[in-house]
């Protein structure tokens with residue numbers, strides 16, 4: 736059902752785990768296959784210095800979160816927000832149609848993490 740690339744990333748994700756010093760966390764989930772995805776970002780000067788994830792879910796959810804973290808690293812916040820589930824799917828070499836929602840989840844998790852970061856910095860300014 737999955738291509739080789741997806742399986743490789745699933746077996747050996749580069750960005751799995753906790754991120755020390757993370758200043759943004761996004762947690763999202765979906766009902767379809769019960770995936771829960773958490774993305775941690777470390778933002779410095781409006782750039783994503785590092786990103787990691789913790790995902791409980793299916794193969795494509797884990798592979799999607801890994802490539803999503805990889806893609807946003809080093810990006811400006813505005814550019815990271817432009818990463819879509821299509822980009823994630825392309826990086827994975829495609830996903831089965833019934834698993835497309837897992838890549839959407841990765842996009843949502845990035846958005847949630849960046850929103851969380853923005854909220855917490857706004858609070859500090861006040």
Ligand SMILES: [Zn+2]
Nearest residue numbers: 768793796837
């Ligand atoms: Zn899934």
